[in-house]
Amino acid sequence: MSKSIFSRIVSGELPAYKVAEDADHLAFLDITPLVEGHTLVIPKREVDYIFDLPPAELAALHQFAQRVAQAVREAVPCKRIGVAVIGLEVPHAHIHLIPMNRVSDMNFANPKIKVAEARMKELAAAISAKLPPEGETGAKGQATEPAPDSKAARETSSAKMPPSAATAAPASDAATDQLQAMTKGLFYMSESDAPLEAVSYAAPEGELTDAALLKLLGQPAGAPVETKELTVFLRNHTADNGVLGNVDLANRYKALQMFMKQELQDTKVYRVGEGPQIQAFALGKTEDGKLAGFKTVLTET
Template sequence: MPSIFSRIVAGELPAYKVAEDEHHLAFLDITPLVEGHTLVIPKKEVDYIFDLPPAELAALHQFAQRVAKGVQAAVPCRRIGVAVIGLEVPHAHIHLIPMNHVSDMNFANPKIKVADERMQEVAAAITAKVPQTEAAATPAGGLNAKGARETTEKNAAAATPSATANDAVLQQLQQLTQGLVYMSESDAPLEPVSYPAPAGGLTDAALAQLAGVPAGTTVEKQELTHFLRNHTADKGVLGNPELANRFKALQMYLKQELNGVQVYRFGSGPQVPVLVLGEAEGGKLAGFKTVLTET
């Protein structure tokens, strides 16, 4: 009979996933010792962790290292404790536990209860902070991570005159969009943007100016969840769950940190400029721009 973790891997049971690659999965413990308590598993079902072949054991710990960095960046703590118990579920797993005191690692402590909405928030926050590997950020048939990153940084610098070192929202968006591309009939990098709010309000003319399109260009509004629906599906448009999780983290950040987030499409095909904007603190507009190809 498959273990409960194997059923999560197979998609038979839900989980608050925070990171995934071809051979490993990380998700929040539903009976945590502390908020952010994360489990890291190999997708292959092996009862005892030290029965894994040396190369697979090393790969599991390397994956856990990346996840631990994400947990520590997302959850306030002094250290990430690491534990392997191996008695509760017959499927090898590593516990990553945010800790401020040694006692936080005591498995005899009562488990805490975290609401579903908060679990989703924590999972998304960790996902956004897990360092990406070069391979994970390379979409099939698209730009590689280095190329997409260089294009994003170049265009963002040119398109966002208000970008400064103290623009925390833009810095976060740069991290969340790094290496991500929007896939339609072609692919285009997501370019983080930050603008001062237009003096006359966000009219169609002001939007056209921000997008760099001719005045009078038709502006169509769309809901963010609908616009990203294919990219936030379980395996995304590229069959890469890790990239799908990154799009989910970006979507959650935009909705939680910005007010009135809206997708704006300009004109009709074959190349449709797109701006995704919401209001940040101080009245700034922030989000990302990309291009949708429709022929």
């Protein structure tokens, strides 16, 4: 009997955009998805019909799928994760997890979308970064943030951030709430590793000139402002072999970067002031016109 396509993925004969794996289960992105983030969850043991699985194995599969669903919901903006078991296309039991904003997103008669390879890799990394530890699931599908396993991350709490005269708006909307969760425990490596702090500011009036930006942020008038792309600003933190030396931690920065590029408009990083300490604000516009993102401090001597 020939192995199923999914069994060949399990054995490594075929590639896949993997998002989660344990001893008995595997989750990976569907390469012909209904929507971005469409994920398949399978038992590694090949069984054609899902309800032929012994009760304990069926329960374990769904528990694994729950963890993956929470990660998908954290990484891919949606109202909830739809669940489907079809079982006719591949003779290997599997669960579809589909980010959905409307009932029609679950219609398998819809045309499949095409997602570029780079985007698939980005999505897989973002979902993987949000996977809650085994046995830890949060309320309402929110995954518990794992503590980054690095010396620099453990020392983040001791990093000092100079006070700013600006008063950020309370993080009350979905975008800023998500930013608070995603920046928790993250830091920016410079000569002093300062934490990333989620911020939200009221919508500026008129054009966002340097003068208007400085006023909004509570920075001194006339302070120098330098603009950078977010991907350039975070490039050393998102690289798997970068300065962090921790792939899982790098994936969290990738997820943050992807969220800001996808959910905020005109995202930029503003470096304000001159050394040795420079305040940095990564900001983009929310749907209601606010500026949201994160701030940190760079020490350059």
